[in-house]
Amino acid sequence: MARITSSTSSDEDGPSVGIPVVDLSPFFAFNHCKIPLNVYPTNPPDLREVMEYVFSCLSKTGGLIEGIINDCLGLPTGTAHQDGNSLTFVIQDDAGGLEVCKNGEWIPATPTPGAIIVNVGETIQVLTNDKLKSAMHRVTRPKGRSRYSYSFFYSVSPEKWVEPLPEFTEQLGELPKYRKFQFGEYLQLIKKDVTNPPQRPEDALRVAHYSIE
Numbered sequence: 523m524a525r526i527t528s529s530t531s532s533d534e535d536g537p538s539v540g541i542p543v544v545d546l547s548p549f550f551a552f553n554h555c556k557i558p559l560n561v562y563p564t565n566p567p568d569l570r571e572v573m574e575y576v577f578s579c580l581s582k583t584g585g586l587i588e589g590i591i592n593d594c595l596g597l598p599t600g601t602a603h604q605d606g607n608s609l610t611f612v613i614q615d616d617a618g619g620l621e622v623c624k625n626g627e628w629i630p631a632t633p634t635p636g637a638i639i640v641n642v643g644e645t646i647q648v649l650t651n652d653k654l655k656s657a658m659h660r661v662t663r664p665k666g667r668s669r670y671s672y673s674f675f676y677s678v679s680p681e682k683w684v685e686p687l688p689e690f691t692e693q694l695g696e697l698p699k700y701r702k703f704q705f706g707e708y709l710q711l712i713k714k715d716v717t718n719p720p721q722r723p724e725d726a727l728r729v730a731h732y733s734i735e
């Protein structure tokens with residue numbers, strides 16, 4: 523979130539940035555432009571464009587400084603997560619850094635020229651009733667150099683319903699482990715976690731939300 527605070531106003535009761543005086547609070551707060559909550563004043567006309575640009579530059583600077591602090595403290599830069607979509611294709615450069623958790627151990631996905639890493643996402647985990655599991659993974663930035671990767675998230679469309687397929691339930695004599703949900707609804711839920719992450723990464727909302735006990 524960002525806010526414009528008026529501290530030099532000669533008018534004690536109103537903002538000094540030309541915002542129509544409806545709300546008399548001395549600041550104008552706004553969220554990341556991807557969250558559709560912002561209501562921008564129409565005057566000055568280029569306020570929105572300038573603010574979104576400044577927001578984006580400062581977010582990048584924040585990420586950079588956060589990474590430097592993490593490096594200095596010896597903390598990992600990446601947060602462990604599973605992908606919610608069906609399949610993710612990852613192409614990483616020779617810096618490496620992608621790690622997958624197996625039996626509690628972090629295993630590096632060693633960079634191989636020309637290779638595409640394929641991650642199974644939670645949608646496939648649900649469709650196969652846990653026969654194929656979505657791996658927990660994270661990214662650590664190698665010390666002293668930058669890292670670039672390209673991720674392609676192959677997904678079902680948001681209106682599609684996702685549930686364990688009969689081939690992995692009835693036909694095997696097994697009960698479904700998840701109740702049916704619409705993919706778009708799940709996306710909305712996990713996006714909330716991305717924009718407003720829980721204190722502990724393990725509290726992030728995952729597909730277990732739809733588990734049948």
Ligand SMILES: O=C(O)CCC(=O)C(=O)O
Pocket residue numbers: 605612614619620659660661671672673
């Ligand atoms: O950068 C990478 O290697 C993977 C990034 C990733 O896990 C993700 O975007 O979900």
Ligand SMILES: [Fe+2]
Pocket residue numbers: 603604605610659
């Ligand atoms: Fe991922």
